[in-house]
Amino acid sequence: DVKVTQSSRxxxxxxxxxxxxxxxQDMDHENMFWYRQDPGLGLRLxxxxxxxxxxxxxxxxxxxxxxxxxxxxxxxxxxxxxxxxTSMYLCASSLxxxxxxxxxxxxxxxxxxxx
Amino acid sequence: xDQVTQSPEALRLQExxxxxxxxxxxVSGLRGLFWYRQDPGKGPEFxxxxxxxxxxxxxxxxxxxxxxxxxxxxxxAPKPEDSATYLCxxxxxxxxxxxxxxxxxxxxxx
Numbered sequence: 665d666v667k668v669t670q671s672s673r674x675x676x677x678x679x680x681x682x683x684x685x686x687x688x689q690d691m692d693h694e695n696m697f698w699y700r701q702d703p704g705l706g707l708r709l710x711x712x713x714x715x716x717x718x719x720x721x722x723x724x725x726x727x728x729x730x731x732x733x734x735x736x737x738x739x740x741x742x743x744x745x746x747x748x749x750t751s752m753y754l755c756a757s758s759l760x761x762x763x764x765x766x767x768x769x770x771x772x773x774x775x776x777x778x779x
Numbered sequence: 780x781d782q783v784t785q786s787p788e789a790l791r792l793q794e795x796x797x798x799x800x801x802x803x804x805x806v807s808g809l810r811g812l813f814w815y816r817q818d819p820g821k822g823p824e825f826x827x828x829x830x831x832x833x834x835x836x837x838x839x840x841x842x843x844x845x846x847x848x849x850x851x852x853x854x855x856a857p858k859p860e861d862s863a864t865y866l867c868x869x870x871x872x873x874x875x876x877x878x879x880x881x882x883x884x885x886x887x888x889x
Contacts, residue, residue: 668822695875707823707866707879714875722876754822761875767813768868768877770822 667691668771670755676777683742685774687755694760696738697768698722698730700751707754713738714761745778752776781806783869785880792887795856800865800883803849808872812850814843815866817882823866857887 671686689696697712699722709722711730719730727749731739738757742749752775756768786801804812811830815823827836829845836843840861842853852865864884868877 697875704881706881709876712875720875752820756822758875766811766870766875767825767828769825770815773820773822775820 668755668757668769670753670771670774672774673772674775674777676779677742677745678779679746681742681745681778683745683776683778685740685742685753685755685776687738687740687757687771688736689738689755689757689769690736691757691759691769692735693757693769694735695758695766695768696732697756697758698728698738698740699754699756700724701754701773702751710740745776747778750776750778781869781871781878783867783878783880785865785867785883787883788881789884790886792854792857792885794858794887794889797853797855797857799854800852800885801849802852802867802880804867804869804878806869806871806878809869810872810874811870812845813868813870813877814850814852815868817864817866819864826865854885857885859887859889861885862887 668689698710699707713719713732729741755771758768783804814826817823827843832847864882866882868879
């Protein structure tokens with residue numbers, strides 16, 4: 665079974681802090697994704713990566729950056745956290761762009777609160 | 780614009796009362812329609828992929844079907860443990876991304 669893990673289930677940070685959210689997958693997947701999920705807005709894609717050191721902006725990249733130095737690990741960085749970044753953050757991975765069935769498998773999520 | 784719309788937003792059923800959830804899509808060159816289950820405070824759990832119109836997939840009390848314009852998730856004789864939010868998502872041709880619907884919150888009462 666695919667396993668996607670996230671470094672924290674709950675996180676509380678202060679406005680202006682730099683925040684790192686870590687995600688690791690154990691199935692040698694090429695693609696990795698970061699989403700945020702908010703009530704009434706659904707899942708929104710922040711960034712994704714289709715290879716090591718490669719990244720592409722999703723629908724809401726402002727205020728975030730990402731890092732993918734190893735295939736299994738994808739980090740989301742909030743350079744200066746703000747209260748409007750309080751949300752549930754979800755990491756996902758999928759096999760590869762060309763795979764016929766390219767299901768995304770999700771981690772358990774990190775509930776981030778910025779005070 | 781590529782879009783995935785789910786209905787109803789919320790559904791309450793009595794245990795054993797079968798029903799269906801709808802997912803309509805306008806996604807260019809659909810290359811997969813995905814169903815997920817999400818429990819409160821947790822990440823979405825993958826259920827099914829449907830690839831072409833007419834395809835059906837089953838898992839326990841759940842059956843997913845696909846037409847050229849929509850997908851249905853049929854729940855037969857549901858139990859309280861089926862209570863969750865069900866998400867559908869479409870993948871466009873040659874894209875990494877999934878377009879998610881806003882979900883249907885299902886509550887099954889004993």
